[in-house]
Amino acid sequence: MSLIARKQPALHRQLGILGAILYGAVASLGLSTAITAGRLGHAPPGAPAPLAFMALSLFIIVAALALVVMALWNRRRSDWHKRFMLTSLFVMTGPGIGRILIPLGLAAQEVTIGFLVTELLLAVAIWHDYRVHKHVHRTYLIAAGIFAVVHLGVMWAFRSPAAWMAFAHAITQT
Numbered sequence: 001m002s003l004i005a006r007k008q009p010a011l012h013r014q015l016g017i018l019g020a021i022l023y024g025a026v027a028s029l030g031l032s033t034a035i036t037a038g039r040l041g042h043a044p045p046g047a048p049a050p051l052a053f054m055a056l057s058l059f060i061i062v063a064a065l066a067l068v069v070m071a072l073w074n075r076r077r078s079d080w081h082k083r084f085m086l087t088s089l090f091v092m093t094g095p096g097i098g099r100i101l102i103p104l105g106l107a108a109q110e111v112t113i114g115f116l117v118t119e120l121l122l123a124v125a126i127w128h129d130y131r132v133h134k135h136v137h138r139t140y141l142i143a144a145g146i147f148a149v150v151h152l153g154v155m156w157a158f159r160s161p162a163a164w165m166a167f168a169h170a171i172t173q174t
Contacts, residue, residue, distance in 0.1 A: 004078070016075070023068055030061045039172035044098070046107030048158045051168040055157030056111060059150045060095060064088045066146060070139075080139050083125070087143035090121040091150065111158075115151050122147060 004012055037043070038054035047053045071084035094114030101110045126140045157164040 016072075020068070020072060023065075027061055027065050030057065034058050034061065035171055038168060039174055044102055044107060044110065046102075046110070049160065051165060051172065051174075052158050052160050054168060054172070055164060056095065056154050059153045059157075060091055063091045063146050063150045067091060067143060070142070079137060083129075083137055083139035084143070086125060087122065087139065087146075090118055090125070090143070091147060093121065094118045111154065118147060 002012075034054050034057035037057075038051050041050045043050040043053040067084050067088035071081050071088065074080035074084060094111070094117060097114040097117045098110030101107065101113055106113065122140065122144060126136050126144075129135070129137050129140060157168075
């Protein structure tokens, strides 16, 4: 049962502040790790070239960060806050799914399946919202737009256009 449901909003806020600080550290570390992996030439088996693959982590971390910032910005509007927090979790599930698929021999499909799981989670949340409230909350539409930008951006980077590779070389200093 959640702290809000148990009428403990003060503890929820205190833990939320701690969570926001920890998330900032995790996002910073994640961005640093992604850039370092690109610089060192690391990518999972079956993945695109490391500098192109780096786009997956960068786009997902930035998207999750944007959703968390929107959740914090809307913390007084509980309907917006909880949905933005939920969708920030959804956008971060793809890489974990991908890591599970590698030992299963599905390394080449890890990004596609990760995106499908992310989209499925969002679709379930939208379906639940529609079923319960008879409409889809605007936060889910915003999240769907962010997910689309992530997916299209990653696919664009995987095809290694000159603009992405120039950016990747600039941030990895290679």
